[in-house]
Amino acid sequence: MHVRYSLAPLAMSALFAAPAFASGLAVNIEIPRLNVSEYHRPYVATWIERADNTVAGTLAVWYDVRTKTNNPEGEGTKWLKDMRQWWRRGGRELSVPVDGVTGATKPAGKHQLSFTEGTAPMPKLAPGAYKLVVEAAREVGGREVVSIPFQWPPTAAAQPTATGKEELGEIKLELKP
Template sequence: MQIRYPLAPLTLSMLFAGPAVAAGLGVNVEIPRLNVSEYHRPYVAAWIERPDNSIATTLAVWYDVRTRNNNPEGEGTKWLKDLRQWWRRGGRELSVPVDGVTGATKPAGKHQLQFAEGSKPLGQLAPGSYRLVVEAAREVGGREVVTVPFQWPPAKAEVASAAGKEELGEVKVELKP
């Protein structure tokens, strides 16, 4: 008597098949160390913008989330409007904190963010032309916006960058097909 397993080849092929690879987006943001008498870490917003200047998605918002001197938690949110471009284009509609998007201000240095197609906050970005926009605003300091254009989805691995002059250093987009 012979036993047949009609699903065995299908099951084995599923077992040894590799996972589908989604496109990826890497964002590198440099916050320069400024030689000033009163230094405060900047608030930073990073988002993807459509050609009509509307926000496709907010990738990161770094602000003062600490509580100190009996100040209520989230008091730092009142200064998010200093990120004027992000705030006017959609930031005011965001209810912070947002898991995986908002976080504490970052020190001077290079900071890297990674996003995969299909996962939040990148999600399912429609094919087309976009801009990565990074805005920084600092108490007792300035405000700066850096924009890096890119195409989605990427046809090949690419790196595009732009540099700020004061509040931001190099801003780089790494695209992975």
């Protein structure tokens, strides 16, 4: 008796099971420890801007998410506008909280975020020039904006960095082709 097996179903399942490799990026944000009498954690917004300074996508917003019983919006949302550049470029149109984008303020230290293109909150980007922008604002403190220019899609792995002066430490962008 001769048994014949078809490899077509096996080949098709391997084709559909193979992962789709999409470009991505990681962002490392350092919040420095400040020696001040009244320290408040900074609000931080991280986004991608096109060459014309319009927002391609907001990646993360850290703010005071605690709520008061008499304030349904949340205590900290009224201070989001202190991150002036982010607010003017697109933050005011964002209805917070946003799942996967907004979160609580972070303590001093290094914090890493990773994104895959086309998976929320990282938008699908057209090829071209962009900037990663990180803005921090702190109550009884200062405000600072750090940006890192980059080309999309990345042709090779790269790790451009920029450093803030007070409210932000080292900002590192890791591009993954």
